[in-house]
Amino acid sequence: ATCTHKDRNDALHPLWQSPLSIPGGSRQSPINIQWRDSIYDPFLKPLKICYDPTTCLHIWNNGYSFLVEFDDSTDKSIIVGGPLENQYRLKQFHFHWGAINEWGSEHTVDSKFYPAELHLVHWNAVVYPTFEEAVMEGNGLAVIGVFLKLGAHHEGLQTLVDALPAVKHKDTVIEFDVFDPSCLIPSCPDYWTYAGSLTTPPLTESVTWIIKKKPIEVDENQLEAFRMLLFTSDGEEEKRMVDNFRPLQPLMNRTVRSSFQ
């Protein structure tokens, strides 16, 4: 039988295991978002995004993805509103992508994969003293998911792409001191939201997911730049950093709400 990407993924990425290995996992991510099953919630507020570009610190290849990390010692870069009861501080953003344009995103919409997905990771510094503690709590994290689709060149992303050769290998880092990630978020306010988890270890069920309905467009060269990164350290046998997404997880007893009709 032909191997589906899910089997390939389970086989290729033991770390992104199925929920069976997470005892009591009832709100795991990612999931398929069935548009017609999502429920419009008129009480959902618009999401307010206030980032200070000077809080940007560096880009780091951590061997799973590349992260752009921010100074989260103040409330200078935060999100508030949407489904959130508190404001959440921006900690980092990263991407997941495929070896080819047919797949790469973690979430799907009506079972459609996008070639890549951006995650902006925020934590509840109103309630928890540290990010590490917030990671362990049901309302500890809020992640904005943005789908990337193949299309026009993305000017804002290009400044990031130009820096990637400097973090080709695992555990390399480059200073990156001014960047406003709101340029990567579609202006359309529409989103879905659901209660889920981190999609990499520790896989904790601490994430309020906010998935933007509209994708951003990036061009083929920009996607290819992601694919030239390596999972491996300098000197090791090279393994291209591709297909770094977790397989879809069961919805179980959850509803996905939409901010739009």
Ligand SMILES: N/C(=N\S(N)(=O)=O)N1CCCC1
């Ligand atoms: N898996 C994660 N984010 S994600 N892919 O669920 O947005 N993280 C692991 C630790 C910090 C963020």
Ligand SMILES: [Zn+2]
């Ligand atoms: Zn992610």
